[in-house]
Amino acid sequence: MSEKETFSLEALQRRDRQEMARLVEAFSTPVYRLGLKILGNPQDAEDVLQSTFLKVFEALPSFEGRSSLSTWIYRIAVNEALMILRKRRPEIGLALDDGNEDEEEPLSPPQAMIDWCCLPEDELLSSEARRVLDQAIRKLPEKLRLVFILRDIEGLSIQETAEALGLSETNVKTRLLRARLRLREMLSEYYEERVREKQIYG
Amino acid sequence: MADQDCRHLLAALGDYIDGTLEEQICRELERHMAECQNCRVVVDTMRKMIYLYQVEASEEGVPAEARQRLFARLNLDV
Numbered sequence: 341m342s343e344k345e346t347f348s349l350e351a352l353q354r355r356d357r358q359e360m361a362r363l364v365e366a367f368s369t370p371v372y373r374l375g376l377k378i379l380g381n382p383q384d385a386e387d388v389l390q391s392t393f394l395k396v397f398e399a400l401p402s403f404e405g406r407s408s409l410s411t412w413i414y415r416i417a418v419n420e421a422l423m424i425l426r427k428r429r430p431e432i433g434l435a436l437d438d439g440n441e442d443e444e445e446p447l448s449p450p451q452a453m454i455d456w457c458c459l460p461e462d463e464l465l466s467s468e469a470r471r472v473l474d475q476a477i478r479k480l481p482e483k484l485r486l487v488f489i490l491r492d493i494e495g496l497s498i499q500e501t502a503e504a505l506g507l508s509e510t511n512v513k514t515r516l517l518r519a520r521l522r523l524r525e526m527l528s529e530y531y532e533e534r535v536r537e538k539q540i541y542g
Numbered sequence: 543m544a545d546q547d548c549r550h551l552l553a554a555l556g557d558y559i560d561g562t563l564e565e566q567i568c569r570e571l572e573r574h575m576a577e578c579q580n581c582r583v584v585v586d587t588m589r590k591m592i593y594l595y596q597v598e599a600s601e602e603g604v605p606a607e608a609r610q611r612l613f614a615r616l617n618l619d620v
Contacts, residue, residue: 361618366613386608390615396618447552456591457581464594473598492592493599498560517556524588531587536608 347409352400363526364393367410371417371460377489378421379428380478392417405505414496414504417484425482450521452528456535463534476526484519491516547574551581559588 347366351359368389375388397415403412456464463469477485490501491512498516502509551571557563558571575582604612613619 357618358575360616361613364612364616364618368604368609369602372608373599373602377599378603382605382608386611389604389608393612447554449548449552450580450584452587453580453583457586458619464590465574465597469594470598473594477595493595496594498562499553514554520559520588520592521557527591527594528587 349403349405353403355397360397363396363409367413368393371413372415373438374414374489374494375421375424377477377493378418378482378486379425380474384421384424388417388421390451391424395420408500411496411503412502414490414494414500415506418490418504422482447518447521450524452532454528454535455472455533456528457532459531459534459538460476464531469530473532474525477521479526480519480522484515484522487512488519488523489516492520548578548581551575551578551584555585555588559585559592580592 342504347363348356348359352363371392372385372389375385376382379385379388392413396413399416401485403409407415441527477488480488486505487501487507490496496504498509498512501507501516502512505512507515551558551574554563554567558568563571568608571581575585610619
């Protein structure tokens, strides 16, 4: 995101419409995608999109630049998405600061050992495979999912992810590895089956 | 993944994939991977998995109508 950090804070703070529109253009896709990945449907993602930018422009006058503008926007977007999520599913307290019990458990060693990288890309990204990708990410516990989305999908650095989620960098790294390991197992289950089919049917 | 070297790889896997692992440890892991197919598979499939999520995400954009409603809501429509 750093290449997009060429906004004039001064212009934004005096509500220069052109600069505001530029900011929205630059960040609407990642914010929408974040909403989609956290909440799982386009309507909720649009709610996240709107409420995030309303909050951003409301809070901009008091933005002090302690973190980068993009990290700050991600932080707001995550909070908005989680607020909607809590409204939808109030039984989920929330997830970000609910202790570190998970971090203290030993990592479970990888099980899936068939190399499926050789599958052709149209098969790796078939519509069926895309459903598996989406389902797998939805199955991750919230706190692992958020870290994976920000770091691996949106490409934030470890430090930016930590700032956006209010976590330590060590915590981000631990959660990221757990997320990657779990996702790899879930996807491997599907892709290994495709490899076996190829071996049987040639 | 039972071997002690495999367990070392697991502990350093995140930094290795991100390219932030200390050079010497990195060389040790690569020596191990040259001999351990399982660890190679774990690293390769994990990298591929991240790549697939990134490709999928790069194709997801804000639908035109949602974008329009956003700009209207923010009073930014031209």
